[in-house]
Amino acid sequence: MLDALKNTDLDALPADVRAVVLGLDERVLSLTAQVGELEALNARLEHFVKELNQAIYGTRSEKLTEDERQLAFEDIEVAQSEAEEQSDTIEMTTPRKKRKPVQRNLGNLPDHLERIEQIIEPDSIACPCGCGDMVRIGEDRTERLEIVPAQPKVIVTIRPKYACPNKQGGVVQALAPVHLIEGGLPTEGTLAHVSVSKYADHCPLFRQSQIYARSGLNIDRSTLANWMGKVSFHLAPVVDHMLAELKTSNKLFADETRCPVLDPGRGKTKTGYLWAIARDERPFGGTAPPGVVFCYADGRGGKHATKFLTGFGGTLQVDGYAGYNALTKPGRNSGPVKLAYCWAHARRKLKEVHDRDGSPIAKEGLKRIAKFYKIEEAIRGQSAEQRKAARQDQTKPLMDDFEVWLKTVRSRISTKSRLGEKLSYIAKYMDGLKLFLDDGTVEMDSNIVERAIRPIALNRKNALFAGHDEGGRTWARIASLIETCKLNNVEPYAYLKATLEAIAAGHPAARIDELMPWHYPFNPRTERLASNHE
Template identity: 85%
Template sequence: MFDGLKTLDLNALPPDVLEVVLAVGEQASVLTQQNAALTESNTTLATQNAELEALNARLEHFVKELNQVIYGSRSEKLTQDERQLAFEDLEVAQSEAEAQSDTIEMTKPRKKRKLAQRNLGNLPDHLERIEVIVEPDSIVCPCGCGDMIRIGEDHTERLEIVPAQPKVIVTIRPKYACPNKQGGVVQALAPVHLIEGGLPTEGTLAHIGVSKYADHCPLFRQSQIYARSGLNIDRSTLANWMGKVSFHLAPVVDHMLAQLKTSGKLFADETRCPVLDPGRGKTKTGYLWAIARDERPFGGTAPPGVVFCYADGRGGKHAEAFLTGFTGTLQVDGYAGYNALTKPGRNSGPVKLAYCWTHARRKLKEIHDRDGSPIAAEGLRRIAQFYKIETEVRGQSAPQRKSARQAQTKPLMDDFETWLKTVRSRISAKSRLGEKLSYVAKHMDGLKFFLDDGTVEMDSNIVERSIRPIALNRKNALFAGHDEGGRNWGRIASLIETCKLNNVEPYAYLKATLEAIAAGHPSARIDELMPWNFGKIA
């Protein structure tokens, strides 16, 4: 009670005064308690605010870092794959900050939070559902009438992922004999497998292949992952298995390449494939040459596909060897190694080369980013007009695309050529800008090729997208062990990337294909083993 009342003789006070004094003392006591509670609350809020300010500062730091790597100087920018990793880290940090913020504010009155507008994922119908029923502690009715009756239920679904669980398949083949010892012995034949007498099933081989060539997990890391489950499989053993897989898949990839070369329009590009050079202790530069087909932009009927052919160099002889038998239009980036394909004396007939506007644009973009050149900016503006028209005609038939290009793009292209000739006459051909403009002028015939053929694209981005996984795998694996390793890499990657182009699940395809090959799938029906014919595998 209020301390001042201690000096009073309460018994000597009149009843009405005593009542007032006691009421005032009680109120003062309540106010004292409320003041203490407010002081404690203010201290808590001050702490919470300090923590939230620290969180905001942390998130602002992440945003500044991302802005730097995305919009900063070229030397500090991230590659596309690195950028995705950076975004992942930012999102993880943001989620952590949100969780921490929720914890900080748990003592505050909870307001109904607006649902975040983000992709929370979905749970496909084909996933196995395991039902967990949570019953109340008691269903006895408080009114004493007995057990309550069930009137409904609430359903919630959450995603559960069980790590890979190695299993051992034990095959038992009973033997049967005549009880009279006259009919001999009967026993089922042993199931056939791709690696006879070996440990792995075709599903295991498919899983290892997809992990390495689709998910970019090198064999030595896979070996470490299996070891955590108590399964000790040396990296060299996994490599041996992949070599056998590559051998058995070679006819499938060869047939796929032959199918691609029957088309009248293909894309080609090449990417480095570092290969260990025995005896020197170093790596040498091999190349995976990507040959791709994709008719979807103009409504073609041929299924998309890509094949990676390994070579120990980048010379034109390799392009000639890989594209033997192909006659038609080849869309490339302007690399001179493909020029040998255009010679009239070529056995298969000369190939027409269409060049890539993305590469031409990139030349001007480099100058614009470095110097802010108004000439480069004008070139970029004009090229953007071409691409705007292409966006409008994408997906239309080849005749429709050609008609639109002739009516809309060709006049712009004529103006571009006039502009290009004018600006080149004003600047030194030896300057950096002059060199870039000379590149565009040199390849102008191939750059204009798409105007007269509705099946041709403005650029070779289709094949460039196909080789990005190769580059990512190269960063993880560092190099192939030898030239044959590069060929194996190319074969399995060809099937996996073609699966992706056709919306086919790579593991399911490889498993079914390896099982079919092990069972003796006839070579006359090899077309059934193409990724785009996955449903026909028997």
Template identity: 65%
Template structure:
């Protein structure tokens, strides 16, 4: 045999030759199997090394040095790639050992989480024959197995054809009647209010610029230029303006608000390049202490970061304002403030912590590390009392937090006397010192948060839209951006689906929704059945 070329069969008794040959064949098969298993083991080892590398990369991105950390968006991509790699490794393992018992691992399904309102298309699979194998006759159904899988059909486009029959009297020329034409947001225009809402959500929630939406529509045979979509957005922005203005009025009636600003690059045709505009975020979020007022945010575009913009936006508001240490807000605390009495400021401990963290990450400063440790103790108490009523929070802060804040203040002044104010650490300590009064505001009012992270979380989607859209085409585009983003963000933080809300709101406006009932159109008053 070719499998045993050096074996002399003549030396083996004839009655044992078959058994020896069988053993030799089995040995060859085992060697081939062993070789295959070694190859598979090597492949799996390579996969494990790859996954270990990805995990190390992700761990470094999350916990590594600041200069090596990923942004929020990049971190999500890293998570996605890691999960893709895990799924690939599991699939490869299954394919390499199809006959071996499969290890127990989580099934790749999401049973029970498919919404009941999704349309179901049933596919009934009958056996090839219902005749009993024993010849007893036709079998009867005694039960069934049902499985559900999610199917996705690319966005369906359809045409709404409105037919209005005309009726006339056969006996005279006076009796012609016809149903009135339904009201549309864009009279005589192409889109339904649902189509406009889809464009708004795609641009300002899914961060898909209009020119990309135009390209996607073209794949379905719909030729809609970017400028046409821009007309739809502008019309919607105009009609939604009163709703956003009313939203701002509601927020400014509150006793406490957050404020922050973020850049919004805007094309400057006169210079052929972009200039830096700003979206100012004014937000209310009382969920930390169980407040009754629903959360909301309004983004207001301004061409500059000057403090007078904040002063203008806050006209009529006289409560506590939580913000970072930007000097432009200082004018709000002066007696000369326009639009109201001087505002009480609550500064942000997260920003104070961030200043020390920058020094620690760069220099490994023991002083910065001590400051971070002290701030962590304050945050630990905040985590324990989150969700309690304002009275309970104030009592806990006075009893537990105030002594730690006082100790931090003494430590801060002690370090400032020792360290040059011109050094990197000295500059950070001076920053905290300048905000010291505002950093203590939260101790005396249980409604006040320890930081302004709430508003920072709300403006994060703005940054993603900015990244994908590159810039706004004009100052007016920046205003529309802020207006529509306000309604989408407020809908989201109130648990309202933005498309359903905007579609219903645009339909109501087109139908002549009365101004006196404009509060009905605010996101927190929307329900899917309305």
């Protein structure tokens, strides 16, 4: 019909009809443009879906790491939100259904945040009927989040001096406040902030220096590094005590992760290691607080495991690394350690084969291991006695069947094949893998300590390497306190600030246990030894 009207001589039409035709023509052009925009938007959203599927379900060679996936999700969600906003601005002249609100976590505004009320009054409250001012009958309240970027402040300490007017009584003045770095620029809160930014939020010191420069505060990276060295020195006794406390337990976890360190002599990096020693009794309702301590070493040899775990006797949950075998020797002063091995590592071996080859034997092994984990999920949080009873009743028969199955399939498969190697690994560590059946305090895997070292790996990616071995030790000490804070639901900045203030004020070494993260908030008692008089 519109085509027929277009072929008509518009000048020959009555004015009102001609106006309608021209209006229809403009509307068609507008709708055509809107359809084009929506088609482009739809294609864009379909592309987002493909990217998301690839990030989650891509083939092994194309899959992203956990950290890379999080970055991909962030960017996809940002782009999706932009596309939704674009969709809302495309004005359709034809009615359409109202889009359902997207079910998304929009955050929350906790009660402890400062509330700044902004009251917006009408231009006039005079009643139109002339009776006077209107009466307030209620209000609408809305809350929005305002974030003010870090605002450096200068704390000026003024200590007035007072003297006897007769020049007989001398001079009196308040003592100067004590600080961790006497005569230095930073407060303990500043030191805590730099520490948390580097070791918890993975922001290297040179980037922090750049951030401060945007506020007109020029603090060189080397100055920040000097501060961190002093913080590490003063926190060393706290971390040492925490490690000693962990080693009094009968059950610990251990793992190690790379810590690249610059080797000035060669102008290259060498491979140092952070050895993680962790305690977490929450899965069986234990009373000891959770904690993790990182110990830096310039290598991965078993001598380091022996050194760091001196004084510990009990069960150590580890992966299959042979460096821990030295702990099992009878000649140890604190007695031989029993090694409980990790089913997550065993499962990973089979999954590698299944993902690549689709092996039905690997698939069967994964199904059997999944049954163990299902039982563990049901008994998590129960007492050690209850867990042991459930494992003996439910898991042990399944484990016996697993061992028979393992022996059968290994007899049919070459030990030199990829699957044969993985099955041999499981068979080699079978005694340690079964240890959890007879001890309700032992976990099926070492995932607890693996989760604790994950932030170390992320910091390693951002910071690239430590500047030297001492930098590795600093990294280990501060990260130990930050990750232990996380395990105990303690805010790391608040804890470090309070701890550094307590140390600066002379907290007695005999009461160092009070400064453990699991005792925060604490109120350290300190004694001032100086006089108020000059």
